[in-house]
Amino acid sequence: MTVLATRGRWLLVGWLLGCASAPSAISLQATGQRRDEAIADSLATRFDSLRRAKRIPGLAAVILRDTTVLLARGFGFADVERQLAVTPETPFNIASVSKPISAVVALRLAQNGVLDLDRPMQRYRGFAEFCDAVLAQGGIFFRDYDCKSDRLTLRRMLSMTANGEAGTRFWYNPPSYSWASRPMAEVTGRPFSQLVDSLVFRPANMHNAARIHRALPLRADLAALLALPYHIDSAGRVARSDPPAPQGDGAAGGVIASAMDLARFDVALSDGRLLSPEWRAKLWMPTRTPSGAVLPYGLGWFLADYKGRRLAWHTGLWEGQYSALYLKILDETADERFTLVLLANSDGLQWESRLDEAAIERSPFATAFLAAFPERTTIH
Numbered sequence: 508m509t510v511l512a513t514r515g516r517w518l519l520v521g522w523l524l525g526c527a528s529a530p531s532a533i534s535l536q537a538t539g540q541r542r543d544e545a546i547a548d549s550l551a552t553r554f555d556s557l558r559r560a561k562r563i564p565g566l567a568a569v570i571l572r573d574t575t576v577l578l579a580r581g582f583g584f585a586d587v588e589r590q591l592a593v594t595p596e597t598p599f600n601i602a603s604v605s606k607p608i609s610a611v612v613a614l615r616l617a618q619n620g621v622l623d624l625d626r627p628m629q630r631y632r633g634f635a636e637f638c639d640a641v642l643a644q645g646g647i648f649f650r651d652y653d654c655k656s657d658r659l660t661l662r663r664m665l666s667m668t669a670n671g672e673a674g675t676r677f678w679y680n681p682p683s684y685s686w687a688s689r690p691m692a693e694v695t696g697r698p699f700s701q702l703v704d705s706l707v708f709r710p711a712n713m714h715n716a717a718r719i720h721r722a723l724p725l726r727a728d729l730a731a732l733l734a735l736p737y738h739i740d741s742a743g744r745v746a747r748s749d750p751p752a753p754q755g756d757g758a759a760g761g762v763i764a765s766a767m768d769l770a771r772f773d774v775a776l777s778d779g780r781l782l783s784p785e786w787r788a789k790l791w792m793p794t795r796t797p798s799g800a801v802l803p804y805g806l807g808w809f810l811a812d813y814k815g816r817r818l819a820w821h822t823g824l825w826e827g828q829y830s831a832l833y834l835k836i837l838d839e840t841a842d843e844r845f846t847l848v849l850l851a852n853s854d855g856l857q858w859e860s861r862l863d864e865a866a867i868e869r870s871p872f873a874t875a876f877l878a879a880f881p882e883r884t885t886i887h
Contacts, residue, residue: 547578561855565593567766569848573841574774585734595767599850602823604831609758610807618786627657666794677802679862685757711775716764720756734852736828769848803865830856
C-alpha cells in the first residue's frame with residue numbers, strides 16, 4: 508500500500524470514529540493563524556505606542572508568517588501638513604534596506620553564470636581610480652580599505668569585509684557596498700537600476716517600488732504618494748526635512764518602496780521566484796574568516812543568533828529623514844518563520860551601533876517583535 512493510500516485510510520478511519528479528541532490539521536492550522544493574527548494585532552498597538560514615544564510622524568508595518576501576511580497597517584501621517592495617512596502601500600525611501608535587494612541581483616547574475624563574485628575588484632573598469640581616490644580621502648570607511656590587493660572581491664564588498672586585510676574582519680562600509688553596482692552593470696551592459704527592476708521588482712510584483720538616482724527621478728505617481736521626511740527641530744517640534752541628497756546608481760541605497768512591496772519581495776524570495784533555495788541560502792550564510800571566526804554579516808544581511816534563533820535583518824537610515832527595519836526569523840519550519848517590515852519618515856527607528864557590530868537587541872521594535880513570537884516547543 509502506498510504512503511498516500513495509507514494516509515487516506517487513516518484519515519477515513521479517523522473521520523468514521525468522529526475524531527472527537529483530536530482536532531484536524533486544518534483546524535489546528537486555523538487556530539494557529541488566528542493566534543498569530545491576534546499577536547500581530549497586539550504588536551500593532553505596541554508599535555504605535557513606540558512610534559508616538561519616538562515622535563515618528565508616520566510608520567508602516569507588515570508582519571508575515573512564512574508567506575502569509577498577518578498584519579499590514581499604517582500609523583500616523585505620510586504628510587503631516589496635509590494630514591495624509593500612512594498606509595501599507597505608502598512608498599518610503601528605504602535607505603540601506605536596499606542592500607538585501609542589491610545582493611539578490613548579484614546572486615541572480617552569479618546563479619546564471621554571468622557574474623563571478625570572487626573576481627578581484629581591481630579587474631573591473633574604473634575601480635583602480637576609485638581606490639586611489641578613496642585612499643586619499645581616508646576617514647572611517649577608507650583609512651584601511653584593502654582595495655589595492657586582489658583579496659578584495661565583489662563577495663567581500665557585499666559581505667562588508669573590505670577593510671583591514673579583506674576577508675578577515677567585519678566593518679560596515681556603505682560607500683564600498685555602493686560601488687558593487689558597477690561590476691553588475693559592466694558584465695551585463697545594462698544600468699544597475701534596470702537590473703534591479705527586471706530581476707527583482709517585476710518578478711516580485713513590487714508595484715510601488717522604484718529606483719532613483721541623480722539621472723533617474725522618482726516617477727510622478729509615486730512622488731505624489733511618497734511619505735515626506737521629518738525631524739525634531741531645536742525647539743523640539745516635528746519639522747519637515749529636506750529630501751536626501753541625490754546619489755549615484757549604487758547598490759547601497761536608491762530604492763523607494765512600500766512596506767507591502769518589501770513583503771512581496773520577501774514572499775518572492777521564499778517561493779523561489781528570485782533565487783533557487785541553494786542560492787538563497789548564501790544570503791544568510793555567515794561570513795567566515797580564514798581562521799574560521801564567524802562574522803555577523805552574510806551577503807547584504809546582518810546575521811545573529813538571538814536566544815537560540817537565527818536572525819537576518821537590515822536597517823535603513825537617512826539621518827533626520829527616514830529609517831527602516833527589515834527583520835527575519837530564519838527557523839527551519841514554516842510556522843516558525845516570521846518577518847517584520849517597518850518603514851518610518853523620520854530617523855526614529857535607529858539605535859546606537861558601532862560599525863563593527865550587529866546589535867539588533869537594542870531596537871525596542873525588534874525586541875517587541877521577537878518577544879511576541881518566541882520559539883515554540885509545542886506542536887500546532
